[in-house]
Amino acid sequence: MAEDRNYLTVAALVVVGLVVLIAVAGAAYLLFTSLVGVPTPTPTPTPEPVMTPTPYAIIPSGPVTVTATPSGATPLPTAVQPVVKSSSLVGYGTDKDVYKRGDTAIAYMVIKNTGTVPIDEATLNIKVERYVSIVGYVNVQSPTTTLTGLNIKPGETKRAEYLxxxxxxxEGVSTAGKYRFTIEVIVWGNNIGSFQKEVTVQ
Structure with a gap:
């Protein structure tokens, strides 16, 4: 028992000695720093973020001006329109129903251009018949002629005349009597229509 108490006493003395040693060391450090003047470290301030201004544009009030395409810009290609040759006969007739010998009769036809290219000419197949009692109409002549310079544009309707x-x-016989004209109209090689008209020559 006596030995145990001796051990405890020694241990307590060691602990107390350590505490006293630590206290003396701390006091010595404080005394040393106050005499020598070791600077106390100061914390480095954290830099604040720099705000960069956002670029902006001022939009003027008033009407908007549209700028033209630069001269160096490549224009868009224009669509090529297909070539369509088409037409129709929408009217016909003669300027009068009764003529005198020596008059000039005018036969007309109204042509509409339903294609995409102008019509410059039309061919007429004409049959002239004279009325003969008991027999009826007898063919007198069958001329073919071409009307040129018509210049009927696409979508346009124009009257063409034949004199x-x-x-x-x-042949020594009077031309007075009744006649019948039959006219067939050909455009671009196609028969676009025909008509008949009866007239009287006095």
Whole structure:
């Protein structure tokens, strides 16, 4: 028992000695720093973020001005329109129903261009018939002629005319009587229509 107490006493003395030693060391450090003047470290301030201004544009009030395409810009290609040759006969007739010998009869036809290219000419197949009692109409002549310089533009409707001079007599026989004209109209090689008209020559 006596030995145990001796050990405890020694241990307590060691602990007390350590505490006293630590206290003396701390006091010595404080005394040393106050005499020598060791600077106390100061904390480095954290830099504040720099705000960069956002670029902006001022939009003026008033009407908007549209700028033209620069001269160096490549224009868009224009679509090529297909070539369509099409037309129709929408009207016909003669300027009068009764003529005198020596008059000039005007046969007309109204042509509409339903294609995409102009019509410059039309061909007429004409049949002239004279009325003969008991027999009926007898063919007198069948001329073919071409009307040129029509210049009927796409979508346009134009009247074309054919002039027929009525002679006073034919092979010594008076031309007075009843006649019938049959006219067939050809455009671009296609028959676009035909018509008949009866007239009287006095």
């Amino acid at each position: 027929i001079t009525i002679p006073g007599d034919y």
